[in-house]
Amino acid sequence: MKVGVIGTGYVGLVSGTCFADSGNDVICVDIDESKVERMRKGEVPIYEPGLNRVFDRAIREKRLSFTTDIEKAFKESEVIFLCLPTPPGADGQADLSFVLNVADQLGDLFNKFPGYRVIVNKSTVPVGTADRVHEKIAAKTDHEFDVVSNPEFLREGAAVEDFMKPERVVVGTSSDKAAKLMTALYEPFVRSGNPIIIMDERSSELTKYAANAMLATKITFMNEIANICEKVGANVDNVRRGIGTDSRIGKRFLFAGIGYGGSCFPKDVQAIHHTAGEYGYDFRILDSVMKVNETQKVSIVEKMKEFYKGDLKGKTVGVWGLAFKPETDDVREAPALYITDELAKLGVKMRAYDPEAVDTFKAAASEIAKENIEFVSDRDSVIDGVDALVICTEWNEFRRPDMERFSKVMKAPVIFDGRNLYDLERAKEAGLTYISVGRPSVNV
Numbered sequence: 001m002k003v004g005v006i007g008t009g010y011v012g013l014v015s016g017t018c019f020a021d022s023g024n025d026v027i028c029v030d031i032d033e034s035k036v037e038r039m040r041k042g043e044v045p046i047y048e049p050g051l052n053r054v055f056d057r058a059i060r061e062k063r064l065s066f067t068t069d070i071e072k073a074f075k076e077s078e079v080i081f082l083c084l085p086t087p088p089g090a091d092g093q094a095d096l097s098f099v100l101n102v103a104d105q106l107g108d109l110f111n112k113f114p115g116y117r118v119i120v121n122k123s124t125v126p127v128g129t130a131d132r133v134h135e136k137i138a139a140k141t142d143h144e145f146d147v148v149s150n151p152e153f154l155r156e157g158a159a160v161e162d163f164m165k166p167e168r169v170v171v172g173t174s175s176d177k178a179a180k181l182m183t184a185l186y187e188p189f190v191r192s193g194n195p196i197i198i199m200d201e202r203s204s205e206l207t208k209y210a211a212n213a214m215l216a217t218k219i220t221f222m223n224e225i226a227n228i229c230e231k232v233g234a235n236v237d238n239v240r241r242g243i244g245t246d247s248r249i250g251k252r253f254l255f256a257g258i259g260y261g262g263s264c265f266p267k268d269v270q271a272i273h274h275t276a277g278e279y280g281y282d283f284r285i286l287d288s289v290m291k292v293n294e295t296q297k298v299s300i301v302e303k304m305k306e307f308y309k310g311d312l313k314g315k316t317v318g319v320w321g322l323a324f325k326p327e328t329d330d331v332r333e334a335p336a337l338y339i340t341d342e343l344a345k346l347g348v349k350m351r352a353y354d355p356e357a358v359d360t361f362k363a364a365a366s367e368i369a370k371e372n373i374e375f376v377s378d379r380d381s382v383i384d385g386v387d388a389l390v391i392c393t394e395w396n397e398f399r400r401p402d403m404e405r406f407s408k409v410m411k412a413p414v415i416f417d418g419r420n421l422y423d424l425e426r427a428k429e430a431g432l433t434y435i436s437v438g439r440p441s442v443n444v
């Protein structure tokens with residue numbers, strides 16, 4: 001099949017590459033000229049495990065190409081995926097300008113290059129967007145087309161694997177013709193029997209928000225349980241094991257920490273909350289989720305203030321992890337952005353390391369944070385001579401450090417762990433002062 005992908009971010013580039021890998025001819029369009037230039041030279045512009053290998057193969061076999069020219073991609077494609085940003089706009093509403101501007105261009109292109117095409121919204125968009133995109137195009141052309149909703153559920157850090165083996169594919173369309181075409185396109189990815197669920201456009205659009213809102217709620221619920229654990233002297237690890245074995249609850253997404261971040265959960269929770277409000281419905285549970293997450297993100301700073309009795313000025317603190325989660329260079333809404341900003345304002349000097357996200361972090365961090373952070377290129381030199389270490393991201397390489405080294409090289413072996421990486425007994429044996437989330441503090 002001839003596939004066009006508009007927008008080559010985490011979703012567009014992974015989707016385009018995987019569609020090319022399954023034998024389709026894919027043209028990817030982006031307005032970012034330097035990004036297109038890099039991809040043309042064979043460079044993958046984001047860090048995503050496993051993407052390089054599939055990308056290289058698709059390029060070698062000439063099934064994947066890149067352009068800044070939307071006309072070229074439109075002319076050659078039967079299915080066109082919109083993988084455009086939908087950032088939070090005013091009041092948390094999803095900003096649809098990227099999607100609607102491209103829809104406007106597509107209307108003109110149908111007149112120039114007639115022929116049935118399916119336009120697919122893969123961006124996360126509010127209910128009713130498929131209709132709005134349809135109207136935009138139909139205002140310009142009488143040619144036959146369908147607009148389909150096909151939300152993406154991939155996780156950054158496991159995006160290729162998720163795309164190649166999705167637990168489900170959701171397709172929202174009322175057109176049999178479009179449903180057949182979408183089914184043919186996705187069949188290679190669901191050979192093990194996972195479903196392609198066809199539904200109406202609005203339900204499909206809402207499914208994506210419902211999924212992310214549910215997951216953000218699950219994380220937040222566990223964070224609140226962790227906060228209660230700290231008050232009553234319980235251990236959230238035990239509570240997690242105790243409830244996770246209940247199959248109605250499930251084991252996954254029950255790890256307490258310093259809040260959810262990333263490019264999706266924060267904005268999608270806001271957006272569905274906003275949509276509910278527009279329809280006169282007060283989505284109260286999500287109000288709480290957003291409020292709790294705001295405080296959870298900087299809860300570690302509160303613990304530091306308490307430990308140092310409010311006197312953090314002049315301290316030097318190491319930071320392990322800047323990305324919003326491991327295996328990605330994405331720092332959008334990463335807790336580390338907020339924590340480093342707060343610490344810098346309190347007069348703390350920092351030394352930070354992340355295996356992949358230093359450049360993206362530098363582009364997103366506040367000026368005051370950057371002025372007070374020395375970025376280093378390895379895990380171990382972060383901790384030399386520091387007063388404390390803060391762990392913001394659970395990269396694998398932070399899980400098994402030489403525990404004895406903390407006491408040897410740090411000014412004081414004090415660790416504030418926002419990701420609960422270490423066993424409490426082990427921390428005690430190593431002589432650490434170890435403060436984590438929802439678990440008893442060690443040697444305090």
Ligand SMILES: NC(=O)c1ccc[n+]([C@@H]2O[C@H](COP(=O)([O-])OP(=O)(O)OC[C@H]3O[C@@H](n4cnc5c(N)ncnc54)[C@H](O)[C@@H]3O)[C@@H](O)[C@H]2O)c1
Pocket residue numbers: 006007008009010011012029030031032035083084085086098102122123124125152153154155156263264
């Ligand atoms: N990142 C994720 O994990 C994820 C997962 C599921 C769904 N989504 C959704 O998918 C959508 C895209 O997310 P993303 O993380 O890939 O975004 P991104 O910001 O990484 O990428 C968007 C790309 O679109 C390009 N672009 C902007 N305007 C354009 C235009 N007019 N023509 C061509 N290209 C244009 C940008 O240059 C950028 O490369 C969003 O709606 C997001 O909510 C994201």
